[in-house]
Amino acid sequence: MISSTRLLGISFERRRTRRWAVALYWFWVLVFSGLFLRHQAREGLGSVDLMLLVFSVVNLSALLGGVRSGGPVKPFHGIHWAPLADDSDRLQSLFRGPRSLSIAGNMMAPEIDLDERDAALRDRIHFVAYTLCRWLALLLFGIYAALSIFNAGWLVRVSPLFFFLLALTLWSLPQSIILWNEPDVVEAEA
Amino acid sequence: MIRTRIFGISLETRRARRLFVAGFWLAEAVMLAVLFQFPMPLEIAHGKLLPLVIVLAVASNLPLYLGGFSTGGAVKYYEGRRFQLKPETVARLSAKPKHARLVNRLLTEMRPVDEREAQLRDWAYHRAHRLLFWMLYPGAVVYLAVAAISLSLVARLGFVLLEFFLIASMSLPQSLLLWTLPEDEPQIGESL
Numbered sequence: 062m063i064s065s066t067r068l069l070g071i072s073f074e075r076r077r078t079r080r081w082a083v084a085l086y087w088f089w090v091l092v093f094s095g096l097f098l099r100h101q102a103r104e105g106l107g108s109v110d111l112m113l114l115v116f117s118v119v120n121l122s123a124l125l126g127g128v129r130s131g132g133p134v135k136p137f138h139g140i141h142w143a144p145l146a147d148d149s150d151r152l153q154s155l156f157r158g159p160r161s162l163s164i165a166g167n168m169m170a171p172e173i174d175l176d177e178r179d180a181a182l183r184d185r186i187h188f189v190a191y192t193l194c195r196w197l198a199l200l201l202f203g204i205y206a207a208l209s210i211f212n213a214g215w216l217v218r219v220s221p222l223f224f225f226l227l228a229l230t231l232w233s234l235p236q237s238i239i240l241w242n243e244p245d246v247v248e249a250e251a
Numbered sequence: 252m253i254r255t256r257i258f259g260i261s262l263e264t265r266r267a268r269r270l271f272v273a274g275f276w277l278a279e280a281v282m283l284a285v286l287f288q289f290p291m292p293l294e295i296a297h298g299k300l301l302p303l304v305i306v307l308a309v310a311s312n313l314p315l316y317l318g319g320f321s322t323g324g325a326v327k328y329y330e331g332r333r334f335q336l337k338p339e340t341v342a343r344l345s346a347k348p349k350h351a352r353l354v355n356r357l358l359t360e361m362r363p364v365d366e367r368e369a370q371l372r373d374w375a376y377h378r379a380h381r382l383l384f385w386m387l388y389p390g391a392v393v394y395l396a397v398a399a400i401s402l403s404l405v406a407r408l409g410f411v412l413l414e415f416f417l418i419a420s421m422s423l424p425q426s427l428l429l430w431t432l433p434e435d436e437p438q439i440g441e442s443l
Contacts, residue, residue, distance in 0.1 A: 106395070106398050106399050107399065108399055110399075111395045111396065111398075111399050114395060115391075115392055115395065118388065118391075137377075181370070181373070183377065184370070184373030184374050184376065184377045185369075185373045187373065187376050187377040187380045188372060188373045188376040188377070190380065191376045191379060191380045191383075191420070191424070192320075192376075194380075194383075194420060195320075195417075195420040195421060198413070198416050198417045198420045199417060201413060202413045202414060202417050205409060205410060205413055206410070209406065209410065213406065216406055216409075217398070217402055217405060217406065220394075220398070220405070220406075220409045221394070221395055221398055223409075223413065224387075224390075224391035224394055224395065224409075224412070225391070227387060227391070227416065228384065228387050228388055228391050231380070231383060231384045231387060232384055235380070
């Protein structure tokens with residue numbers, strides 16, 4: 062389930078590297094949430110903040126792969142778009158060098174689907190991630206209701222973050238679990 | 252993986268199951284519409300707290316009847332129970348035919364999911380996961396847009412949206428299973 066794509070020159074074949082990447086990712090989400098909360102408490106919620114939250118959900122989680130190709134986790138639904146599959150000359154002229162060609166490999170490849178093992182793993186991990194998200198939704202709802210009773214002023218400040226965290230967790234938790242648990246690629250192939 | 256009857260409603264045919272799922276979501280939509288009418292924040296709801304709690308309790312407990320993550324619902328409990336009844340206890344409880352059917356149903360529910368059921372469950376959760384995100388993301392965008400424009404609506408909208416996501420997170424996989432499983436799906440209570 063781990064792709065051989067390198068992200069920022071870093072290979073994700075070793076589990077230790079992946080665990081550091083996942084820890085860093087979620088640490089950054091926490092820091093971002095804290096900074097956002099602080100900014101919102103001082104200056105309120107503007108349209109720029111809105112756009113930042115909306116785009117962050119998609120782009121942050123895309124770093125981990127899964128929901129798109131090119132990340133450390135293989136795309137969950139395979140690759141079904143090969144725009145230059147029949148035009149290898151153009152591909153060669155556009156992409157020169159071994160690194161570029163490996164990126165372009167996705168554009169040439171015919172439909173690639175996950176094998177049976179990867180598909181079963183993907184589904185099983187989604188079961189776990191969904192269950193965790195359900196508990197997160199319950200927790201956030203409880204906090205929202207409590208704030209609504211005891212401190213309505215904080216409610217308006219904190220609630221945009223709730224939706225951001227819920228959406229981001231939903232979209233990136235499966236990849237995080239896969240990256241954390243999958244064995245080293247060399248071990249698996251052996 | 253599907254219970255034969257729930258509250259006297261037969262779930263043997265796919266049509267019946269689909270009507271059951273549609274009825275569930277209609278009931279939830281009505282609950283959420285009622286919830287939206289309550290004033291927010293709750294500190295100003297005063298005397299309306301009891302009706303609010305009742306509506307909330309009903310809306311949040313309805314998904315239990317779909318089953319899956321809870322026992323007794325339309326879909327078999329996913330995890331299965333960890334304790335086993337002794338054979339002599341089973342024999343004693345099954346002495347009467349009427350009790351034997353109940354015991355058989357109980358034993359089926361207590362059996363952990365087999366490989367096929369686990370695959371179905373995981374498939375449903377995967378699909379539900381994507382569906383939930385594509386419901387949550389536009390909902391969150393609408394909420395954030397409202398938060399930037401009108402603070403008076405934002406508390407109520409946030410409350411209802413979060414409750415909707417909670418209900419959806421509890422019931423989407425089971426809804427998908429009930430909607431898509433064929434009629435010849437083995438039912439809870441059938442002999443193993």
